[in-house]
Amino acid sequence: MRIALAQFNPVVGDLAGNTRKILALAKTAMADGADILVTPELALTGYPPEDLLLRPHFYRSCAAAMDELLELDGITLVIGHPMRIGEEAFNAATVMRDGNILGRYHKMSLPNSEVFDECRYFTPGAAPLVFRQGDVRVGVLICEDVWSVEPAACAADAGADVLVVLNASPFHRNKIGTRHGVIRYRVEETGLPIAYANLTGGQDELIFDGASFAMNRQGDVAAQAPAFDETLLQLDFHDGDFVNGPQAALPDPLESTYRALVAGVRDYIGKNGFPGVLLGLSGGIDSALTLAIAVDALGADKVHAVMMPSRYTADISVTDSRDMVARLGVKYDEIAIWPMYEAFTAGLAPAFAGLAEDTTEENLQARIRGTLLMALSNKTGKLVLTTGNKSEMTTGYCTLYGDMAGGFAVLKDVAKTLVYELSRWRNRETEVIPERIIVRPPSAELRPEQTDQDSLPPYEVLDAIMQRYMENNLSAEEIIAEGFAEADVRKVVRLLKINEYKRRQAPVGPRVTHRSFGKDWRYPITNRFS
Structure with a gap:
């Protein structure tokens, strides 16, 4: 069995353009002998659609685009998209082939921290999805599911031989290594190899770095896609595991x-x-x-x-x-x-x-x-x-x-x-x-x-204090206890607090740390907490 991971750069809300890209990738994958094409999370809409997900017409348009994808024959598609059932909306993956829907999966673990607020839009799913491709049983997960124990365990209990994960995992420094570590834990717990398809490209302040990969049963990276580039990563699955494939060199933290x-x-x-x-x-x-x-x-x-x-x-x-x-x-x-x-x-x-x-x-x-x-x-x-x-x-x-x-x-x-x-x-x-x-x-x-430096501590000091207080949530007292001068710590913390009104009026900018002054920083302007 050959699985193709579609690492591509969608545009949020461009359903027609994203559909064309998925169809083109599927045809290329078929030409290369792929049996399955796996797209990233919400590939149809781009990620994150945010309050577009509150508009009923948006779901109707998504359903029409999915009907267009359903017309493609010759390859199994695993498509990430939102869907609405009654009054509930789901972050979904639909498995389709030759005009037939083989199954639908609803994301079970909805992230509600850092830059994520999926609980605002979606209802969590409650059941695994395992579908057959020939003699292989393929389990489907979506992004945060694989960062939790239960969804992967449910798929394994349902008889999966391999797991495919649809992802919209934003970049921050050292994120690729973190992903590898998390997937390695899931491999160890389930005994199953895992294929990880990730978005690439920029969406407002979020950057998606791609770097899709497959990890074998031994916890080794069997194939690695490049970071930041659109690509189609072909994975061969044989005798219950991934065969070693392309190994793109990954950039260091500065690059x-x-x-x-x-x-x-x-x-x-x-x-x-x-x-x-x-x-x-x-x-x-x-x-x-x-x-x-x-x-x-x-x-x-x-x-x-x-x-x-x-x-x-x-x-x-x-x-x-x-x-x-x-x-x-x-x-x-x-x-x-x-x-x-x-x-x-x-x-x-x-x-x-x-x-x-x-x-x-x-x-x-x-x-x-x-x-x-x-x-x-x-x-x-x-x-x-x-x-x-x-x-x-x-x-x-x-x-x-x-x-x-x-x-x-x-x-x-x-x-x-x-x-x-x-x-x-x-x-x-x-x-x-x-x-x-x-x-x-x-x-x-x-x-x-x-x-x-007439007005500020030396930047080496200022940045170290900022990182501890703003990014890691340490208190001023904890930072002082690490050996920083109390005057410097108090000054930086005071300046940070009194300038929130400025940051609220600043333009958006790309997020490259695990906590930026953007979607994942919500500090009250009017605030007397000390």
Whole structure:
């Protein structure tokens, strides 16, 4: 028996387009001798459909698309899709062949943590599904089912010889190894080999990295699909186990993070139909890395970088920006903001009379830049990429309607220390980010001799505290007990709490850690808990 895993990149809600892709993959699989095609979870609709699942017409459209797939002959299809029965909706997999429905499975374990809220939409299933393909009994699971003991055990008890799992498992750093470990546990518990089909591509802030695979009865990876690429992984099943097949090399954590960011930009821009992107280039490392990612995702012809110097912008910032855009070949403009700043301050002078200069004047510069970028966006249709990182989002070291103005926040889930690592990784073969940008002290350049560390702890300290408090839910006291200076911990925690109102107004950005400031962060703005 040959099983083909369809690792592909759907578009949420594009039922016609996704159906065409599934049919094309099925025909290719048949030509290669496959008996079964397994799609990822909710492959018909893309994942996650979110509140589309509250619309009755959406289910009727899904049913019509499933009827079209039912017309294909010559191969068994295992299709992930939503379905409605009466007042209940299910995350389902339908097994069909030659116009016949061989069985339907309803996902038993509905995740309701991190980025998942399937309990909002679906009713859990209660029964296993095992179907026959020749002499082989194939059990079906959907994503979270395989992270739990019971659904796999139920399929084994129902007589399955092999398990196939339909997945929409989002990327975060080190996720591939975690998946292998979980599947190995299920193999050990059930004694059954498992095939794991996963989505690839970007959907708003979620990135799906593919990396579908098969694990044999010994707990070894018998076949491995590449990460991030669409592919059809063919698996041969013989004498009760998978035969060793293709073994794609998997990226290390830095490469996988960079490729996830590239996929996020590519699909957010491409799937939403934007003609390209704009970004403000400052001569600093964050905007430099964002520019490199944008070019790798879209090509230089779709990227427009704009340098907007003020009297506080260092000459080397302009020089390094010009150097980088020359290396990448993107469209580039320079627009001096100081005349505009002087016009603003002159207009505000009567209202500001008797008040000392403070961060208001610094933020005004950032807001002028944001206004210019948004004007260019309106005129050209290109989307503005913001360049702030996770460390800045944590502490509020960013300006509403200034550097936060835009449509997609590329580094929103990338801590500053990781920004440096990714920049050096990107430069490993070809230096696209000038070395001086990487080594010079970071600065917002909004006042004379300014550096980030005037206002913040060193980024190595800040990021370590942020990771423990925000990503791992440790308390301030627990972090202090690890040896961090109490003043630093209290400062970071306080800044995180008082800046939630800013984060709520930030654009979405790709998730690359197990907890981002997005779907999996729901912190009350009005909050007095200490």
